[in-house]
Amino acid sequence: MNVLGIDVGAGAVKFAVFSKDGLRSFMGEEPTARTYPAFQAQLLDICGRLEKSHGIAAVGVGVPGFISLAERVIERSPNMRFLDGMALERDLAAALALPLAVDNDANAAALGEFLSLDEPRPACFVHLTLGSGIGSGIVLSGRIFHGSDGFAAELGHLLVNSQGRPCGCGNSGCAETESSETGIVRSYQEFACAPDPLSSRDVFARWQAGDEAAREAFRRAGTFLGVLLSQIVYALNPGRISIGGGVAAAGEALLAPAREELARRVVAKAAAGTRIEAARLGNGAGMAGAAALARQQPS
Amino acid sequence: MNVLGIDVGAGAVKFAVFSKDGLRSFMGEEPTARTYPAFQAQLLDICGRLEKSHGIAAVGVGVPGFISLAERVIERSPNMRFLDGMALERDLAAALALPLAVDNDANAAALGEFLSLDEPRPACFVHLTLGSGIGSGIVLSGRIFHGSDGFAAELGHLLVNSQGRPCGCGNSGCAETESSETGIVRSYQEFACAPDPLSSRDVFARWQAGDEAAREAFRRAGTFLGVLLSQIVYALNPGRISIGGGVAAAGEALLAPAREELARRVVAKAAAGTRIEAARLGNGAGMAGAAALARQQPS
Numbered sequence: 307m308n309v310l311g312i313d314v315g316a317g318a319v320k321f322a323v324f325s326k327d328g329l330r331s332f333m334g335e336e337p338t339a340r341t342y343p344a345f346q347a348q349l350l351d352i353c354g355r356l357e358k359s360h361g362i363a364a365v366g367v368g369v370p371g372f373i374s375l376a377e378r379v380i381e382r383s384p385n386m387r388f389l390d391g392m393a394l395e396r397d398l399a400a401a402l403a404l405p406l407a408v409d410n411d412a413n414a415a416a417l418g419e420f421l422s423l424d425e426p427r428p429a430c431f432v433h434l435t436l437g438s439g440i441g442s443g444i445v446l447s448g449r450i451f452h453g454s455d456g457f458a459a460e461l462g463h464l465l466v467n468s469q470g471r472p473c474g475c476g477n478s479g480c481a482e483t484e485s486s487e488t489g490i491v492r493s494y495q496e497f498a499c500a501p502d503p504l505s506s507r508d509v510f511a512r513w514q515a516g517d518e519a520a521r522e523a524f525r526r527a528g529t530f531l532g533v534l535l536s537q538i539v540y541a542l543n544p545g546r547i548s549i550g551g552g553v554a555a556a557g558e559a560l561l562a563p564a565r566e567e568l569a570r571r572v573v574a575k576a577a578a579g580t581r582i583e584a585a586r587l588g589n590g591a592g593m594a595g596a597a598a599l600a601r602q603q604p605s
Numbered sequence: 606m607n608v609l610g611i612d613v614g615a616g617a618v619k620f621a622v623f624s625k626d627g628l629r630s631f632m633g634e635e636p637t638a639r640t641y642p643a644f645q646a647q648l649l650d651i652c653g654r655l656e657k658s659h660g661i662a663a664v665g666v667g668v669p670g671f672i673s674l675a676e677r678v679i680e681r682s683p684n685m686r687f688l689d690g691m692a693l694e695r696d697l698a699a700a701l702a703l704p705l706a707v708d709n710d711a712n713a714a715a716l717g718e719f720l721s722l723d724e725p726r727p728a729c730f731v732h733l734t735l736g737s738g739i740g741s742g743i744v745l746s747g748r749i750f751h752g753s754d755g756f757a758a759e760l761g762h763l764l765v766n767s768q769g770r771p772c773g774c775g776n777s778g779c780a781e782t783e784s785s786e787t788g789i790v791r792s793y794q795e796f797a798c799a800p801d802p803l804s805s806r807d808v809f810a811r812w813q814a815g816d817e818a819a820r821e822a823f824r825r826a827g828t829f830l831g832v833l834l835s836q837i838v839y840a841l842n843p844g845r846i847s848i849g850g851g852v853a854a855a856g857e858a859l860l861a862p863a864r865e866e867l868a869r870r871v872v873a874k875a876a877a878g879t880r881i882e883a884a885r886l887g888n889g890a891g892m893a894g895a896a897a898l899a900r901q902q903p904s
Contacts, residue, residue, distance in 0.1 A: 372872075372874065372875070374874075381874050382872070382874065428753050429752075429753050430752050430753045430757070446745070446750075451745075452842070453728075453729050453841055453842025453843065453878075454727050454728050454729045454842055454843055454844035454878055454879070455842055455844075455874075455875070455878035456842070457842040457872075457874065457875040457878065458729070458840065458841050458842035459840065459842075460839040460840070460842075460875070461839065461840060463839045464763075464836050464839055464840065465764055465765070465832065465835075465836060466764070466767075467767050468765075468766050468767035468768060468769075468778070469767060469768070470767075475872060476872075477835075477869075477870050477871075479767070533764065536764075536776075537763050537764060537836065537840075538840075540759040540760065540762045540763055541757065541758070541759070541760060541763065541836075541837075541840050541841070542752055542757050542840070543751070543752025543753055543754055543755070543756040543757035543758075543759075544752065544753055545753035545754075570776075571776050572776075573671075573681075573756075573774060573775075575671065575673075575680050575681065575754075575756065576671070576754070576756040576759070579752075579753055579754035579756065580753070
């Protein structure tokens with residue numbers, strides 16, 4: 307049975323058809339619509355096209371935002387405000403003759419990464435996406451962990467620095483103020499006394515060219531990532547934590563100081579059981595996870 | 606069917622027989638033996654006596670220490686060093702003709718508190734014991750959550766203060782350096798410039814008498830408890846967090862600033878789903894949870 311996995315971002319909607327053995331057989335990408343009615347129509351159109359061309363039997367959608375478990379409503383989507391308060395799952399299901407699952411995009415990505423692991427897979431798995439913020443998902447016994455209301459796994463908002471920067475959540479010192487793309491750029495600008503706009507990719511290029519401020523920026527982001535990892539290990543003792551997203555492209559420039567800080571902070575026995583690894587699927591994790599959600603639906 | 610719940614502490618072993626409907630029908634307490642062979646003999650003796658007198662059908666034991674899931678070995682028990690490296694469950698089972706379960710004491714207490722709640726019970730539940738340190742347990746879908754290796758739910762070691770005090774774990778700024786009995790006494794001594802030894806009970810008595818330094822000490826402990834609660838809510842989105850242990854006797858002196866800080870730190874919708882409450886069972890939680898573990902064993 308073929309299923310469709312759709313990964314919604316503020317900028318683009320990405321989608322792929324997955325065959326029964328998990329292989330990806332088609333992929334498309336288009337700019338995300340700007341209003342709720344247009345967005346619904348866009349998703350339905352994608353489903354309709356691929357149902358015809360690929361005979362899909364179910365659809366999974368990963369979407370940014372806090373989705374309540376009980377009402378299946380997107381309570382808040384900071385980067386796609388037209389989704390606030392919308393019952394996307396119900397609205398799509400009303401117009402779609404296929405089984406459908408909608409979940410948070412970071413949760414879907416976590417499930418996708420989890421399923422990319424060789425068996426036996428860990429009983430507890432955490433995936434972090436270091437992008438403009440930090441997305442995260444927790445997979446327990448092979449299923450996304452939602453907490454009591456659907457708002458669990460906001461690990462990017464765990465405290466890493468009591469004297470830290472203000473965060474979009476209204477708090478300060480959250481992990482995503484330090485170890486996200488935004489955090490790295492901010493650190494570079496501070497270390498280099500260079501207020502010009504640039505991307506974390508630019509900072510990484512400068513790191514590769516031997517720039518000292520860039521080195522410091524990645525070391526700082528990695529060290530605070532290690533603080534976050536220590537919190538995750540103490541709370542959840544996961545068998546594996548995978549690190550993806552744009553920032554993760556920096557590889558060991560980021561992961562080496564993170565592992566160092568983790569080892570410094572956590573009792574050896576507890577830390578030993580947690581492998582810290584770069585994510586495997588890159589941008590494809592969200593689509594793979596959404597497809598897996600589709601497959602978990604009763605048909 | 607009657608089951609026996611045993612709660613092991615460094616100072617005392619407490620035990621009770623629970624009938625099928627969960628009612629506690631007998632309770633005893635004796636000083637904890639000081640060597641591993643004597644301790645084993647003590648537990649077997651308790652089991653033997655109560656098997657005769659109360660016809661118990663299974664035994665559960667809560668014991669302080671990190672217990673590995675795979676090998677069922679107590680990796681480390683900071684306050685009962687003779688347990689380090691011991692396979693207590695295997696050793697007891699070899700001499701006992703009854704089904705037996707051994708788990709961490711804080712996990713057992715969490716399960717006991719969970720089962721004291723009215724139905725429907727939350728899908729995700731967290732219990733904190735504020736004693737000389739901070740013990741904690743996570744109950745998911747009615748069962749203790751152990752993580753991948755058995756070391757999950759060390760929530761007392763989550764970071765609450767980057768500029769904080771050194772912790773017994775080798776780290777600094779952990780929640781238990783601030784919101785445990787030890788933390789409160791330390792804060793009081795700082796605020797009152799009074800280095801004399803005293804207990805958190807003394808500090809609470811001074812708070813009741815209107816002592817300003819005592820008020821500050823509880824406010825500080827409560828505020829940092831709120832930081833810890835915000836970490837727990839962001840990670841796990843539990844339906845309920847119960848707060849027990851000696852410090853919790855201070856009630857709202859502690860919980861009011863904790864709730865305030867939690868509300869300040871966490872997005873309203875996520876915080877709204879988590880009830881913060883004083884624990885119900887007090888010292889009995891560990892025994893009740895151990896008995897529940899016994900009941901979960903196949904007979």
